[in-house]
Amino acid sequence: MSTPRRPVARRLLPGLVAAALVLVGVTAPAQTAAGASSGVAVGAFTYVLDPQQHTATLKGWSGKRRTTITVPGKITTRGATYRVTTIGRAAFAGPVDYVLPGRSPVPATKVSIPSGVVSIEDYAFYGNRITSFVIPASVTWIGTNALNQDEIAGEAWKYSLRKVTFRGAAPQMGELGDYVCSPGGCGYNGIAPFGIGNGLIVYYPKGAKGFTSPTWAGYMAAPAGSKSVPTGYGSHVGDLDVSLDREPVAGVKVTASLRAWAVGGKLSPKPTTLTYLWQLRGTDGTWKKLRTGKSVTLPKDSAGKVLRVLTIANGPGKRSAVLQLRGVRTVLHAFAKKPRPTITLPSGVKKAAVGTKLTAAGATAGKWSPHADSVRYRWYRNGKAITKATKRTYTVTAADRGKKLTVRATATKAEYGTASRTSAALAVPKKR
Structure with a gap:
């Protein structure tokens, strides 16, 4: 994967501000370009219009929500035609009340995205009941939690996304989630665009640039037509996360395991085999495999890089999954001199x-x-x-x-x- 298209400050700070506003029940105001019109209703949706580029960012429903979302390729308003190039932040986020207070509790089940859309922003389709997406070749960016269906109010992880089909080259993605800070330090929260990945597979055109198999962007992946959609492991997979036995420090051996952070967290049925794929993210944004297994000794030159631990479950039968269970950390430096008192x-x-x-x-x-x-x-x-x-x-x-x-x-x-x-x-x- 190539280097992310946005500078770090531009990519992270709006997410942090919006997250803070969500905590107090306030929706972040739309950011508009110079001369752009905010909140123009055209048909079923509202848009931010850019009269200079003649492009439109779809911001959400203009009225009653529907179960089928059909994004138009173009709209005509005020005597001009605009190309719809962006699906905005949380434009169609479902009935997850802590993300969008007061929104209608009507989840979408189907979506159609036209060619010409370039960017699908953070949380764009989050928390609905959409089981399948087809992503046109024009899309070059998919943000944090953009297609994640794993959480819906009162029914967590019941309606998981099963399949994402790409029509062109691999887009750049907010694979690491938001960069958040707390009293314990700063780091990525590991919330990737498609959610946990329980029973999910990514299909791509054979030979398409940027894709890899059997995993891509932390999910199961294969050329189109080569595999059937796998079966997942129950509705409580999201109540698990990856736990490390110690801080990930350069040059140190680290061991992973799963722990339940909420009551009932489990894989059901119990996998025949369960292991971990350890990856390091390079400065160019690509992931390098360290090894597969419960433990890994982190390279001495890995300090400052992002470590991702994917959970790989197989069996019984044809069940299989590559799971993203918040296994993202930043590798820490080691003290060169450790004096003995x-x-x-x-x-x-x-x-x-x-x-x-x-x-x-x-x-x-x-x-x-x-x-x-x-x-x-x-x-x-x-x-x-x-x-x-x-x-x-x-x-x-x-x-x-x-x-x-x-x-x-x-x-x-x-x-x-x-x-x-x-x-x-x-x-x-x-x-x-």
């Missing part, structure tokens, strides 16, 4: 005793390379954490007599994996 006694003191103040030395923020943003400490007695002993210093108590004390220093830094080192043990004599 040492326990030091006060000047002139040779042995630890009750009341002795111990200090963890040699692992302060400036000792790590690169320098850590912060260093946390935890003291242990015979390998067990001591309650409230989380400072750089620790005063020996009567409970420590005859025991061995250690201290662990844990360093953190933005875009780096958390790293810890533990000191050698210091024995506290039994006698006073």
